[in-house]
Amino acid sequence: MRILFLGDLVGRSGRQAVIEALPGLRQRYRADFVVVNGENAAGGFGITEPILTELIDAGADVVTTGNHVWDQREALVFIERHDRLLRPINFAPGTPGKGAGLYKAQNGPDVLVINAQGRVFMSDTDDPFRAVERELEACGLKTGADAILIDFHAEATSEKEALAHFVDGRASAVIGTHTHVPTADEQILSGGTAYISDAGMCGDFDSVLGMDKEEPLSRFLTQIPSARFAPALGEATICGVGIDIDDATGLARAIAPLRLGGRLSQTEPAFFLSEA
Numbered sequence: 595m596r597i598l599f600l601g602d603l604v605g606r607s608g609r610q611a612v613i614e615a616l617p618g619l620r621q622r623y624r625a626d627f628v629v630v631n632g633e634n635a636a637g638g639f640g641i642t643e644p645i646l647t648e649l650i651d652a653g654a655d656v657v658t659t660g661n662h663v664w665d666q667r668e669a670l671v672f673i674e675r676h677d678r679l680l681r682p683i684n685f686a687p688g689t690p691g692k693g694a695g696l697y698k699a700q701n702g703p704d705v706l707v708i709n710a711q712g713r714v715f716m717s718d719t720d721d722p723f724r725a726v727e728r729e730l731e732a733c734g735l736k737t738g739a740d741a742i743l744i745d746f747h748a749e750a751t752s753e754k755e756a757l758a759h760f761v762d763g764r765a766s767a768v769i770g771t772h773t774h775v776p777t778a779d780e781q782i783l784s785g786g787t788a789y790i791s792d793a794g795m796c797g798d799f800d801s802v803l804g805m806d807k808e809e810p811l812s813r814f815l816t817q818i819p820s821a822r823f824a825p826a827l828g829e830a831t832i833c834g835v836g837i838d839i840d841d842a843t844g845l846a847r848a849i850a851p852l853r854l855g856g857r858l859s860q861t862e863p864a865f866f867l868s869e870a
């Protein structure tokens with residue numbers, strides 16, 4: 595099974611690039627399942643219902659989020675109507691929406707997607723490790739799901755690596771999001787779980803994390819907010835990873851980065867372009 599994962603979409607630049615490219619990429623890579631992180635899709639902050647619908651229509655099977663999920667307050671309501679939108683699983687009990695779901699990939703296999711959020715250098719949440727553990731106990735690899743993908747939305751690489759080792763051999767992949775900067779540590783852990791600390795963002799890299807440079811720079815220089823953060827509007831780089839999963843075991847055979855368009859060096863997962 596081939597899974598395509600795209601990191602945080604930032605504003606119009608990242609969103610439009612993904613909406614335009616995704617139908618073609620799905621076909622070109624013969625991807626069976628696509629997950630995108632949409633927490634910054636609406637003007638850099640949160641997600642709206644029309645944007646969610648556009649992403650799903652373009653070919654996203656699941657849209658994950660993170661700490662920005664409620665920036666557009668309407669998401670607190672419409673998340674209840676959308677099975678394919680996830681918020682972090684370790685938010686307080688009673689929070690609207692859900693943090694995990696089981697979805698059909700192309701040709702039938704069941705993919706469990708879990709969205710969790712880290713606690714290091716981030717706002718308070720419940721324990722992501724125990725939350726993920728409960729989910730894996732309820733729906734394990736090859737007992738409940740044919741593949742398990744975890745979007746771990748976290749700041750600290752230490753916490754991301756630790757969670758990946760915590761589930762090594764029990765999940766197909768742990769993909770980090772939130773920092774917006776792609777890391778070069780993609781690997782398959784000893785138990786067979788694919789891992790990368792951060793998939794990077796889909797957005798304009800002539801920016802500070804996808805935001806127009808001026809205001810972040812001014813805040814670093816003066817410590818005085820003088821305007822709202824606004825997304826940078828130059829050409830986006832679509833950042834993500836491709837994961838090849840062994841259908842027999844549900845574990846990973848390969849993981850490789852994807853970077854298309856914009857300013858970053860360009861790369862595609864070679865195994866997505868080969869036959870069979």
Ligand SMILES: [Fe+2]
Nearest residue numbers: 602633634772
């Ligand atoms: Fe983000």
Ligand SMILES: [Fe+2]
Nearest residue numbers: 660661662772
């Ligand atoms: Fe985030």
